[in-house]
Amino acid sequence: xxxxxxxxxxxxxxxxxxxxxxxxxxxxxxxxxxxxxxxxxxxxxxxxxxxxxxxxxxxxxxxxxxxxxxxxxxxxxxxxxxxxxxxxxxxxxxxxxxxxxxxxxxxxxxxxxxxxxxxxxxxxxxxxxxxxxxxxxxxxxxxxxxxxxxxxxxxxxxxxxxxxxxxxxxxxxxxxxxxxxxxxxxxxxxxxxxxxxxxxxxxxxxxxxxxxxxxxxxxxxxxxxxxxxxxxxxxxxxxxxxxxxxxxxxxxxxxxxxxxxxxxxxxxxxxxxxxxxxxxxxxxxxxxxxxxxxxx
Ligand code: HMG
Ligand code: MG
Numbered sequence: 001x002x003x004x005x006x007x008x009x010x011x012x013x014x015x016x017x018x019x020x021x022x023x024x025x026x027x028x029x030x031x032x033x034x035x036x037x038x039x040x041x042x043x044x045x046x047x048x049x050x051x052x053x054x055x056x057x058x059x060x061x062x063x064x065x066x067x068x069x070x071x072x073x074x075x076x077x078x079x080x081x082x083x084x085x086x087x088x089x090x091x092x093x094x095x096x097x098x099x100x101x102x103x104x105x106x107x108x109x110x111x112x113x114x115x116x117x118x119x120x121x122x123x124x125x126x127x128x129x130x131x132x133x134x135x136x137x138x139x140x141x142x143x144x145x146x147x148x149x150x151x152x153x154x155x156x157x158x159x160x161x162x163x164x165x166x167x168x169x170x171x172x173x174x175x176x177x178x179x180x181x182x183x184x185x186x187x188x189x190x191x192x193x194x195x196x197x198x199x200x201x202x203x204x205x206x207x208x209x210x211x212x213x214x215x216x217x218x219x220x221x222x223x224x225x226x227x228x229x230x231x232x233x234x235x236x237x238x239x240x241x242x243x244x245x246x247x248x249x250x251x252x253x254x255x256x257x258x259x260x261x262x263x264x265x266x267x268x269x270x271x272x273x274x275x276x277x278x279x280x281x282x283x284x285x286x287x288x289x290x291x292x293x294x295x296x
């Protein structure tokens with residue numbers, strides 16, 4: 001009962017790079033984005049309009065957004081009204097807002113309670129929809145929080161419902177610290193699919209405990225056909241201690257390919273995209289497919 005096709009939302013240029021301690025040159029970021037598009041990526045988080053004091057790596061957002069490749073849905077993150085105002089000055093037409101189910105995490109990440117963020121974002125989403133924007137809502141700490149521990153499914157579901165009522169096109173439901181187990185992935189995504197059948201639903205897994213591919217499989221079984229992933233397995237939120245990389249795009253694409261599920265992504269070209277950033281990032285790229293491709 002698996003989908004025939006899956007859409008990958010590449011988050012490498014955003015989630016993948018935001019936690020890198022050394023500033024990655026803007027031209028390298030642009031080359032990374034172009035090569036990801038050349039590999040067949042059709043939807044991509046390009047950058048974030050966040051405070052450069054909080055996340056210096058994203059200080060070139062205004063320039064990056066200008067380089068969105070043709071034919072790709074280039075999404076930018078915005079945490080608040082100020083971020084959305086900055087986006088409105090660019091040609092970009094796709095925005096992702098982000099909120100944590102956990103109050104403590106939301107405070108660490110956005111300096112507001114979850115409720116305060118929702119009060120600010122709900123009217124802003126309505127305005128974006130009136131301007132024909134594609135709006136995505138990233139739901140952080142949907143399973144576990146590094147500060148509060150286990151998150152109740154009902155609380156995640158309730159926040160997702162609020163975003164759908166506000167008019168978002170897509171929910172990206174995240175295991176921020178890579179702590180969900182496959183039965184929890186299956187359970188939450190099954191409930192979301194049933195409760196909110198008319199919204200696009202993406203799963204966003206971090207691979208901190210090496211459970212991201214298993215969680216991906218479980219979400220597929222629950223009917224999810226959109227997955228966020230990061231080329232090279234880069235990624236992590238600076239305000240979620242211990243949150244290491246996102247599930248690697250090449251490993252998800254490889255697994256789906258072996259299952260006969262189409263993604264339209266070329267693995268060799270994806271490796272070439274990873275090669276553009278591999279020399280300038282702080283970690284060794286250690287994903288299964290990338291490593292094997294280098295052994296020839
Ligand atoms: P704050 O310090 O509370 O902001 O930060 P403020 O409203 O008090 O304003 C202070 C100053 O920041 C002002 O400037 C504002 O104009 C400016 P000043 O008057 O001092 O010159 N400011 C901004 N500048 C640029 N862009 C903005 C902006 N907003 C205010 N948007 C703020 C609040 C939200 C800005 C800050 O906490 C922030 O930038 N947080 C972003 C954190 C972040 O990027 N986290 C990573 C992304 S989320 C993630 O990775 C999770 C995800 O992958 C899913 C998952 O895995 O869970 C999506
Ligand atoms: Mg993330």
